Structure formats: structure tokens, C-alpha cells
Amino acid sequence: ELKVEQNPLFLSMQEGKNYTIYCNYSTTSDRLYWYRQDPGKSLESLFVLLSNGAVKQEGRLMASLDTKARLSTLHITAAVHDLSATYFCAVDIRANSGYALNFGKGTSLLVTP
Amino acid sequence: IAGITQAPTSQILAAGRRMTLRCTQDMRHNAMYWYRQDLGLGLRLIHYSNTAGTTGKGEVPDGYSVSRANTDDFPLTLASAVPSQTSVYFCASSDSSGTGRVFSSYNEQFFGPGTRLTVL
Numbered sequence: 001e002l003k004v005e006q007n008p009l010f011l012s013m014q015e016g017k018n019y020t021i022y023c024n025y026s027t028t029s030d031r032l033y034w035y036r037q038d039p040g041k042s043l044e045s046l047f048v049l050l051s052n053g054a055v056k057q058e059g060r061l062m063a064s065l066d067t068k069a070r071l072s073t074l075h076i077t078a079a080v081h082d083l084s085a086t087y088f089c090a091v092d093i094r095a096n097s098g099y100a101l102n103f104g105k106g107t108s109l110l111v112t113p
Numbered sequence: 114i115a116g117i118t119q120a121p122t123s124q125i126l127a128a129g130r131r132m133t134l135r136c137t138q139d140m141r142h143n144a145m146y147w148y149r150q151d152l153g154l155g156l157r158l159i160h161y162s163n164t165a166g167t168t169g170k171g172e173v174p175d176g177y178s179v180s181r182a183n184t185d186d187f188p189l190t191l192a193s194a195v196p197s198q199t200s201v202y203f204c205a206s207s208d209s210s211g212t213g214r215v216f217s218s219y220n221e222q223f224f225g226p227g228t229r230l231t232v233l
Contacts, residue, residue: 033221042203043156043224050219088155092220100146100171101222105155 002027004091006104013079013111021074021107023089031092032065032072033101036085043088047074079111115139119204119225126194126232134189134228136204144207145187146171146222147179149200156203162187163209194232202228 003026013019023032034047047056049065049072056063060083062075072089086108090101117138126132138145147159148171158171162181176198178190187206191198205222 031220035224042226043205045221045223048219048221090156090222100158100161101220102158103148103156105153 002091002102004089004102004104006087006089006107009105009107011107011109013076013109015080015111015113016078018078019076021076021087021089021109023072023074023104025070025072025091025102027091028067028070029091030067033090033092034063034072034074035088035090037088037106038085046087076109081111081113084109084111117204117206117223117225119202119228121228122226123229124231126191126230128195128232129193132191132194132230134191134202134204134230136187136189136225137185138187138204138206138223138225139185140206140208140223141184142206142208142223143184144209144220145181146205146207147177147187147189148203148205149173150203150227151200159189159202194230196232198230199232200230202230 005024007022032049035043036046037043047063052067054065060077065072086106088103088106090103120135143164146161148156150156157173159177160179162168165181165184168179204225207220207222209220
């Protein structure tokens with residue numbers, strides 16, 4: 001059974017600080033996705049990582065994938081309040097339910113002044 | 114419409130009633146999915162469809178059924194609602210065939226706005 005574990009599940013950080021969210025998964029996969037969800041809203045795609053060593057950056061967020069370690073990280077640089085949201089990682093393994101994704105439980109991020 | 118839509122936005126339902134949640138996408142994506150989101154449990158897959166005419170069971174399919182008569186629509190039916198089905202339901206779609214109208218990276222899923230369902 002595929003397990004996708006995120007940590008931390010809750011994160012409160014000050015504006016201007018840096019932090020990393022971790023996503024570990026238990027089965028071989030070359031595809032990992034990061035999503036953002038604002039309270040009461042739907043999920044928005046942030047990053048698609050399709051190979052070992054993939055790194056993508058958008059603004060203050062940078063995501064990376066190490067398929068050998070079965071680990072992805074989402075690094076936050078100089079956090080601002082607008083980054084407050086819940087972040088989900090999701091893993092795609094073709095052997096499980098066709099093309100569906102397996103999601104972690106999410107990391108709730110609160111950026112405070 | 115643009116993207117993926119769901120209806121209704123929210124619904125309060127008496128236990129034992131039948132309910133169909135609607136989902137429509139105009140991106141010509143071949144694959145569609147239904148998830149439920151519950152506090153502390155993240156998103157869990159209910160049913161999926163890799164292409165029109167086919168469906169499959171996800172992690173939590175009991176009490177739910179789906180159909181995929183065409184590419185665009187993927188309704189989710191609760192035959193006899195129970196309180197444990199109180200949740201937020203998200204429909205999603207993805208293009209794994211490369212022929213969709215809206216380009217997406219392999220299996221990048223686009224989510225609808227969600228339906229908040231309360232079963233009393």
C-alpha cells in the first residue's frame with residue numbers, strides 16, 4: 001500500500017523566514033505533484049516533478065524530487081503572509097487506480113508578521 | 114464554461130435520500146476523478162475514470178457509484194446517503210493522452226470548486 005507522508009502537518013512561521021516541507025512516499029514513482037489549497041477553496045496545481053533530480057521554482061517556492069530517496073521537498077524562502085495555505089504533495093503510481101494520485105494529509109502553513 | 118465545474122455548491126441532505134453530484138469539464142481530458150476531503154484525512158479517491166465508458170474504484174468507493182457516458186461528464190451518485198458521507202467532494206480531471214484542449218503535464222490534475230455535502 002502506498003503511503004504518502006508530509007511533515008510537518010502544521011507550520012507557523014514568521015514573515016521573512018525560510019522553511020522546508022517534506023514529502024516522503026513508500027513506493028517507487030517518478031512523478032510527484034504539489035498543490036496549494038486556500039481555506040474553503042479548491043486545489044491549485046503548483047509544481048509537477050516528472051523525474052529524479054527535478055527542481056522547479058515559482059516565486060518564493062521551490063520544489064525538488066529525489067526518487068531514489070522517495071522524497072520531495074517544498075522550500076519556502078523569505079515567507080510572506082500570502083503564502084499562508086495548506087500544501088499537499090501527491091504521488092502518481094500507474095499500478096494503483098489507473099492514473100489517480102495519492103495525496104499526503106497536507107501541511108497547514110500560517111505566516112505571521 | 115472554462116475548466117471544470119461542479120454542482121451543487123453545497124447541499125444538506127436527509128439520511129436515506131439519493132443524491133447525484135454533477136461534474137463537467139470542457140478541457141477534453143480523458144481521465145476524471147472523484148475525491149472526498151475530510152479534516153485530518155486529506156483527499157481520498159472514491160472513483161475514477163480513465164476514459165469515457167470505463168470506471169474504476171478508488172480507496173473509498175462504498176456507498177458511491179459513478180458513470181462516464183461521455184468525455185465531459187462524470188456524475189457521482191449516493192444511492193442512500195448516510196451521515197458518514199458528510200464531506201467536501203472534489204471532482205478532478207487530467208490529460209494523460211496528450212489530446213486534451215488544455216495542455217497539462219502528465220496527469221497534472223485540475224480540480225473543480227467542490228461540493229460541500231451535509232447528511233443529517
